[in-house]
Amino acid sequence: xxxxxxxxxxxxxxxxxxxxxxxxxxxxDYDMCKKAYDVGWGGVVFKTIGxxxxxxxxxxxxxxxxxxxxxxxxxxxxxxxxxxxxxEENLRDLARLKKEYPNQVLIASIMGNxxxxxxxxxxxxxxxxxxxxxxxLSCPQMTSHxxxxxxxxxxxxxxxxxxxxxxxxxxxxxxxMTPNITDMxxxxxxxxxxxxxxIAAINTIKSICxxxxxxxxxxxxxxxxxxxxxxSGKAVKPVALRFIQQMRVAMPKLEISGIGGIETWxxxxxxxxxxxxxxxxxxxxxxYGYRIVEDMKNGLMHYMEEQHVxxxxxxxxxxxxxxxxxxxxxxxxxxxxSIDDNKCVGCGRCYISCYDGAHQAMEWNEEKRRPTCNHxxxxxxxLCALVCPVGAISKGEIVLKKTAKPxxxxxxxxx
Amino acid sequence: xxxxxxxEYEVGYNPRLVMxxxxxxxxCHDAPCSLSxxxxxxxxxxxxxxxxxxxxxxxxxxxxxxxxxxICARVCPxxxxxxxxxxxSGIDKPIDIGRIQRFVTDFEDATKMKVLEAxxxxxxKVAVVGSGPSGLSVAANLALxxxxxxxxxxxxxxxxxxxxxxxxYRLPNEIVDKEIARIKKLGVKIETSHPVESLDxxxxxxxxxxxAVGMSKGKMLPMxxxxxxxxxxxxFLKMVKRKKGExxxxxxxxxxxxxxxxxxxxxxxxxxxxxxxTDVVYETFEEFKASKKELQGxxxxxxxxxxxxxxxxxxxxxxxxxxRNIQSELKIxxxxxxxxxxxxxxxxxxxxxxxxxxxxxxxxxxxKDNVFVVGDIAHGEKTVVYGVRSGKxxxxxxxxxxxxx
Ligand SMILES: Cc1cc2nc3c(=O)[nH]c(=O)nc-3n(C[C@H](O)[C@H](O)[C@H](O)COP(=O)(O)OP(=O)(O)OC[C@H]3O[C@@H](n4cnc5c(N)ncnc54)[C@H](O)[C@@H]3O)c2cc1C
Ligand SMILES: Cc1cc2nc3c(=O)[nH]c(=O)nc-3n(C[C@H](O)[C@H](O)[C@H](O)COP(=O)(O)O)c2cc1C
Ligand code: SF4
Ligand code: SF4
Ligand code: SF4
Numbered sequence: 001x002x003x004x005x006x007x008x009x010x011x012x013x014x015x016x017x018x019x020x021x022x023x024x025x026x027x028x029d030y031d032m033c034k035k036a037y038d039v040g041w042g043g044v045v046f047k048t049i050g051x052x053x054x055x056x057x058x059x060x061x062x063x064x065x066x067x068x069x070x071x072x073x074x075x076x077x078x079x080x081x082x083x084x085x086x087x088e089e090n091l092r093d094l095a096r097l098k099k100e101y102p103n104q105v106l107i108a109s110i111m112g113n114x115x116x117x118x119x120x121x122x123x124x125x126x127x128x129x130x131x132x133x134x135x136x137l138s139c140p141q142m143t144s145h146x147x148x149x150x151x152x153x154x155x156x157x158x159x160x161x162x163x164x165x166x167x168x169x170x171x172x173x174x175x176x177m178t179p180n181i182t183d184m185x186x187x188x189x190x191x192x193x194x195x196x197x198x199i200a201a202i203n204t205i206k207s208i209c210x211x212x213x214x215x216x217x218x219x220x221x222x223x224x225x226x227x228x229x230x231x232s233g234k235a236v237k238p239v240a241l242r243f244i245q246q247m248r249v250a251m252p253k254l255e256i257s258g259i260g261g262i263e264t265w266x267x268x269x270x271x272x273x274x275x276x277x278x279x280x281x282x283x284x285x286x287x288y289g290y291r292i293v294e295d296m297k298n299g300l301m302h303y304m305e306e307q308h309v310x311x312x313x314x315x316x317x318x319x320x321x322x323x324x325x326x327x328x329x330x331x332x333x334x335x336x337x338s339i340d341d342n343k344c345v346g347c348g349r350c351y352i353s354c355y356d357g358a359h360q361a362m363e364w365n366e367e368k369r370r371p372t373c374n375h376x377x378x379x380x381x382x383l384c385a386l387v388c389p390v391g392a393i394s395k396g397e398i399v400l401k402k403t404a405k406p407x408x409x410x411x412x413x414x415x
Numbered sequence: 416x417x418x419x420x421x422x423e424y425e426v427g428y429n430p431r432l433v434m435x436x437x438x439x440x441x442x443c444h445d446a447p448c449s450l451s452x453x454x455x456x457x458x459x460x461x462x463x464x465x466x467x468x469x470x471x472x473x474x475x476x477x478x479x480x481x482x483x484x485x486i487c488a489r490v491c492p493x494x495x496x497x498x499x500x501x502x503x504s505g506i507d508k509p510i511d512i513g514r515i516q517r518f519v520t521d522f523e524d525a526t527k528m529k530v531l532e533a534x535x536x537x538x539x540k541v542a543v544v545g546s547g548p549s550g551l552s553v554a555a556n557l558a559l560x561x562x563x564x565x566x567x568x569x570x571x572x573x574x575x576x577x578x579x580x581x582x583x584y585r586l587p588n589e590i591v592d593k594e595i596a597r598i599k600k601l602g603v604k605i606e607t608s609h610p611v612e613s614l615d616x617x618x619x620x621x622x623x624x625x626x627a628v629g630m631s632k633g634k635m636l637p638m639x640x641x642x643x644x645x646x647x648x649x650x651f652l653k654m655v656k657r658k659k660g661e662x663x664x665x666x667x668x669x670x671x672x673x674x675x676x677x678x679x680x681x682x683x684x685x686x687x688x689x690x691x692x693t694d695v696v697y698e699t700f701e702e703f704k705a706s707k708k709e710l711q712g713x714x715x716x717x718x719x720x721x722x723x724x725x726x727x728x729x730x731x732x733x734x735x736x737x738x739r740n741i742q743s744e745l746k747i748x749x750x751x752x753x754x755x756x757x758x759x760x761x762x763x764x765x766x767x768x769x770x771x772x773x774x775x776x777x778x779x780x781x782x783k784d785n786v787f788v789v790g791d792i793a794h795g796e797k798t799v800v801y802g803v804r805s806g807k808x809x810x811x812x813x814x815x816x817x818x819x820x
Contacts, residue, residue, distance in 0.1 A: 001475055001479065001530060001531075002471070002475070070438070263467065264467045264468045264469070265467070265468070265469055266468055288442060291463070292467060294472075295463065295464050295467040295468075295469040295472055296467070298464075298469055298471075298472035298475070299464075299467070299468065299469035299471070299472055302469070302471040302472065389431075390431070391431070
């Protein structure tokens with residue numbers, strides 16, 4: 001049995017493993033968080049606690065999903081705001097969790113609507129025993145414009161609220177970013193200036209998942225109407241990785257908690273490689289349950305073993321330097337597809353995609369029902385490899401373009 | 416496409432196909448599959464690992480729970496066990512759990528994983544008589560806890576019916592070799608060509624003795640006794656497997672019997688190219704004992720199966736049968752006759768009391784102080800996975816009686 005140390009330090013706090021519930025209904029109360037800890041999650045970000053004055057009143061139903069073929073959800077949409085439980089109940093649950101699980105990490109997510117409420121909430125969750133604070137600057141469906149992603153897209157406000165939280169608490173604090181913005185870096189920087197110790201990214205993306213074609217209403221339908229609201233799950237992973245990469249390039253030492261579409265150990269490893277130190281999950285838990293952490297932990301341990309790595313630390317940000325601006329990429333060569341006739345089952349999908357979506361380079365032998373690639377037309381885009389259902393197309397011969405810089409050697413090219 | 420005796424009949428999954436099958440799994444709560452695997456292999460857990468792309472974790476789950484995971488994957492009658500209550504049947508058909516388990520254990524082998532590690536010796540010694548699945552399971556489970564185990568096996572090669580019964584096309588010897596090699600790595604010693612004739616000396620030399628001799632003899636019917644060209648099914652299967660299918664056979668063979676062993680015989684004969692294979696079965700199809708999969712395999716190969724007839728006499732090459740329920744007689748002339756009418760145990764030779772079901776008289780596997788029985792000769796079903804299960808259970812009892820943690 002594989003056994004590896006998954007512990008990691010994040011903002012000075014020691015996590016037994018990087019896997020945390022992200023703030024959402026999966027960490028709504030004491031019982032849920034208790035079960036999550038028992039199943040093996042390293043930390044919990046408790047459901048966002050708001051000010052007493054802000055009354056939560058949710059819609060029903062409140063979810064929708066994007067499906068594809070037989071997959072029940074590729075992406076997930078929710079219309080939830082923040083904690084429905086009372087402030088007192090939430091504080092009591094936090095205190096009880098910390099007392100019973102001193103070694104697992106407890107993070108309080110808070111959201112104020114003024115400097116005073118931010119400061120006050122920070123003080124209260126600190127007194128309750130939280131190890132860390134996460135500022136929710138990013139919920140895209142608040143019923144107040146003084147809260148959520150409307151705040152999170154305004155660097156000045158973010159900075160002010162971070163300062164307020166820091167007045168209320170000395171605990172390590174991360175600010176949770178909204179992806180509903182072109183560039184996250186200025187907001188992240190403003191938060192750090194305001195006193196944030198690290199960044200959590202991402203919260204959900206504003207979306208409309210489906211429209212009911214008969215009723216002509218977005219889903220879910222709430223008494224004949226619907227709203228734009230937050231999108232999460234596997235489909236948002238690429239967006240999350242991109243924002244994290246951009247922040248790490250702008251601030252190479254930045255400590256980040258990665259969120260968005262994490263479901264498998266491979267997803268987790270990808271977030272770590274672009275610079276996340278801890279990982280947060282909601283949608284996959286809502287779909288499959290807390291148990292998914294078992295395979296994420298075990299799979300990550302096997303990966304560490306394969307990589308000959310003893311501490312997760314050694315993997316953090318290892319991909320950052322390999323993701324560079326498009327203008328710096330090597331444009332001197334073409335790599336042609338290589339087709340394995342033994343694997344090919346003769347479906348012709350590579351031919352169709354190459355003709356209709358690329359450069360008409362794939363030629364089809366109707367008798368043999370096999371493709372061949374015409375190098376005179378092929379640009380080496382490898383659309384064919386992506387559509388091939390049996391992985392019969394791989395990277396083959398490399399040739400230098402006529403425009404290649406003189407003196408280039410094919411042997412130096414890493415595929 | 417014509418199949419060969421030496422090729423695995425069922426094709427294994429590749430990574431794409433195993434993902435497709437795992438994606439069909441409903442990831443049930445209180446999963447019925449896991450509740451009904453006799454050995455506690457926990458299919459719901461390893462399928463979930465596959466679904467979440469943790470193949471190595473899946474392999475760990477199989478191996479930790481089932482020391483013969485790669486073998487069970489191929490030979491378990493899953494329709495009666497893990498797949499029986501599969502929730503997916505409410506939509507279409509059960510998940511092919513055996514084949515997923517096979518992919519997972521093949522992956523374990525291909526990536527040279529070493530999942531299990533034995534604890535250091537605790538200074539206790541146990542003898543196991545017989546190296547079939549139950550003997551291997553009890554030995555491995557004891558060795559994991561630091562018990563020094565020696566298996567005594569009368570045959571030249573270990574494995575019991577895994578080696579000598581189940582045909583190559585369902586269970587290649589290469590797989591049996593690999594499973595046994597893993598068990599030897601845990602420190603289990605196997606003394607082959609070592610028949611045990613009495614338990615007395617073993618009882619003196621070892622702290623406990625576990626008898627796992629199985630039902631390794633095939634029954635003869637009196638009317639066929641001493642006749643030329645009459646063979647016993649398990650002896651025949653053993654001969655074919657040892658010779659890797661390189662045997663000369665006549666064109667017209669009659670098989671008597673309708674259990675899984677008979678199905679293995681008729682399918683083997685077909686795969687070896689015998690033109691006419693006729694199987695006469697005591698049971699009617701409604702009462703049929705063999706698993707549907709085996710029956711289907713035999714029928715696909717073109718075996719003639721006649722149900723409901725009992726042999727009444729034999730003269731030269733001709734056997735006369737009578738139907739059990741209707742007025743009907745049948746005469747079949749064949750160049751060779753193979754009897755697949757059940758197996759029995761020789762445990763009585765070791766001084767153990769054997770009942771009509773060919774089980775040793777025992778109380779929760781215990782015969783007397785520090786003598787236990789396991790596998791086919793103990794209570795319970797007569798399958799490989801039951802051998803794995805009883806091996807685990809007996810290992811726990813032996814450990815308890817020897818005070819080993
Ligand atoms: C043809 C055939 C096909 C089968 N197919 C399947 C299947 O597909 N799936 C399934 O689950 N089950 C199948 N079974 C049943 C399964 O093989 C048995 O239930 C299982 O092997 C029993 O295990 P065991 O350890 O109790 O005994 P065995 O496998 O019978 O092993 C007993 C061992 O003890 C040795 N032995 C006996 N006496 C002595 C002695 N005095 N000293 C030393 N060694 C001794 C024997 O040589 C043998 O190696 C099949 C059986 C047969 C015959
Ligand atoms: C139903 C639901 C409720 C959520 N509530 C909160 C919340 O209260 N506070 C918060 O910071 N994020 C909230 N989120 C966002 C998640 O914490 C997370 O950032 C986002 O869903 C992306 O991760 P995922 O793909 O793993 O779900 C919620 C998400 C969902 C799906
Ligand atoms: S897509 Fe793949 S399988 Fe289909 S024709 Fe092309 S190479 Fe063959
Ligand atoms: S060991 Fe056999 S019965 Fe158990 S899960 Fe595996 S295939 Fe099914
Ligand atoms: S019972 Fe069937 S569907 Fe349910 S977990 Fe087991 S294999 Fe999957």
